Amino acid sequence: MPVIQVEKLTKAFRTYKKKPGFRGALAGLFHREYEQTLAAKDVSFTVEEGEFVGFLGPNGAGKTTTLKMLAGLLYPTSGEARVLGYVPWERQDGYRRQFALLLGQKNQLWWDLPARESLELNAKIYGIAADSFERTVGELTELLDVKDKLNVMVRELSLGERMKMELIASLLHQPKVLFLDEPTIGLDVVSQKKVRQFLRHHNATRKTTILLTSHYMADIQELCPRVIIIDHGTIFFDGRLHEVLDRFADFKLVTIQCESGESGSAENLKKYGEVVEQTPASIKLKVKRDRVIPVCKALLDELLVSDIDIQEVPIEDVIRQIFARQ
Ligand SMILES: Nc1ncnc2c1ncn2[C@@H]1O[C@H](COP(=O)(O)OP(=O)(O)O)[C@@H](O)[C@H]1O
Ligand SMILES: [Mg+2]
Structure with a gap:
């Protein structure tokens, strides 16, 4: 009981x-x-x-x-x-x-x-x-x-x-x-x-x-x-x-490492999601959950990718979002 x-x-x-x-x-x-x-x-x-x-x-x-x-x-x-x-x-x-x-x-x-x-x-x-x-x-x-x-x-x-x-x-x-x-x-x-x-x-x-x-x-x-x-x-x-x-996180964070100078123009990357961070050799994008797979595919095609990492948005942010929405 x-x-x-x-x-x-x-x-x-x-x-x-x-x-x-x-x-x-x-x-x-x-x-x-x-x-x-x-x-x-x-x-x-x-x-x-x-x-x-x-x-x-x-x-x-x-x-x-x-x-x-x-x-x-x-x-x-x-x-x-x-x-x-x-x-x-x-x-x-x-x-x-x-x-x-x-x-x-x-x-x-x-x-x-x-x-x-x-x-x-x-x-x-x-x-x-x-x-x-x-x-x-x-x-x-x-x-x-x-x-x-x-x-x-x-x-x-x-x-x-x-x-x-x-x-x-x-x-x-x-x-x-x-x-x-x-x-x-x-x-x-x-x-x-x-x-x-x-x-x-x-x-x-x-x-x-x-x-x-x-x-x-x-x-x-x-x-x-x-x-x-x-x-x-x-x-x-x-x-x-x-x-x-x-249930509630709408986005994932996709981080890509590539050859130096190959991370592409921010303008061009915008179509995949919000650029959270960018260095000459890396990009961090906030991508809609259901778009993560196609976006990764497209990035692999377009850039000389050496590593790719997909992470959840911090739970703290998700909870804050939930309450902001209510
Ligand atoms: N003794 C009380 N008299 C009138 N309203 C109250 C009283 N205690 C709490 N409330 C109201 O009830 C709601 C819930 O309060 P509470 O349980 O303290 O919320 P929480 O702990 O989640 O912050 C709030 O709108 C609060 O103003
Ligand atoms: Mg309380």
């Missing part, structure tokens, strides 16, 4: 539309106008045990809302979900002990305590035994390289260090399911890499089921074989990351 089952999950937020100025505020006292935002609309998917799924979408797409419903922080307007057999918003203790939600944009640790004490408080909430706590904190601080930061006040930690502590806090009770909402946002490149390595290791060794959102395609590319893409509250792709390219 899948660990996460989501069926037509929908969340409508009703927001009060305030008219400008004092008159508007006064009018609002008597007659309020509401606007409705469908933050999630008929969202359906399933996730099997141990999967590491990337949840992608532009700002405001409905990612956080969906994760919050799965964590039981929000009631859906309609639809169903089960995680580990539990209905999240029933907030049963059995469920609370088996999942964690990390909100990268929110601080969940006690600001005015040393990191260690803040973690201890978290451990108390979950009723974690002292020896188990010591073992877990020892192991996780080692892996995340923050062993020497345990006595530092949370508010004095760097963003990267704090996020690592947040991650440790969310893992103290050894959850089977992890919802990670932008866990690397704003981190320096080194911390980002460390967190990524850690997550990969954790998923591989513990078989933890993880749903991750991130603005950084590097996170998704390194961690998530499968992605779910959502926009305006609706899922429009759910599949292997590499299939995103097959």
Whole structure:
């Protein structure tokens, strides 16, 4: 049975539309106008045990809302979900002990305590035994390289260090399911890499089921074989990351090496595609996917080609394109 089952999950937020100025505020006292935002609309998917799924979408797409419903922080307007057999918003203790939600944009640790004490408080909430706590904190601080930061006040930690502590806090009770909402946002490149390595290791060794959102395609590319893409509250792709390219990438990059001075005139090459780069001995063309084979044939006929290389457009560009199109 899948660990996460989501069926037509929908969340409508009703927001009060305030008219400008004092008159508007006064009018609002008597007659309020509401606007409705469908933050999630008929969202359906399933996730099997141990999967590491990337949840992608532009700002405001409905990612956080969906994760919050799965964590039981929000009631859906309609639809169903089960995680580990539990209905999240029933907030049963059995469920609370088996999942964690990390909100990268929110601080969940006690600001005015040393990191260690803040973690201890978290451990108390979950009723974690002292020896188990010591073992877990020892192991996780080692892996995340923050062993020497345990006595530092949370508010004095760097963003990267704090996020690592947040991650440790969310893992103290050894959850089977992890919802990670932008866990690397704003981190320096080194911390980002460390967190990524850690997550990969954790998923591989513990078989933890993880749903991750991130603005950084590097996170998704390194961690998530499968992605779910959502926009305006609706899922429009759910599949292997590499299939995103097959489905949405309109172009490939064709690079040709030829005898020096033989790379032809840019004007002449334009008919094959956009010239991205050109040196006397090489050309890089952006060619429509379905034209790649005929274009290569034509180039081989026309030029003294010594090498040819066909590459996918970077996935980051493809995703950006998809969202620009929506
Ligand atoms: N508490 C709320 N009240 C009203 N609207 C909200 C609330 N939370 C989120 N929204 C709206 O729902 C939509 C989805 O938001 P969110 O789930 O945070 O998107 P994402 O995490 O993908 O950036 C946005 O239009 C957002 O403004
Ligand atoms: Mg969000």
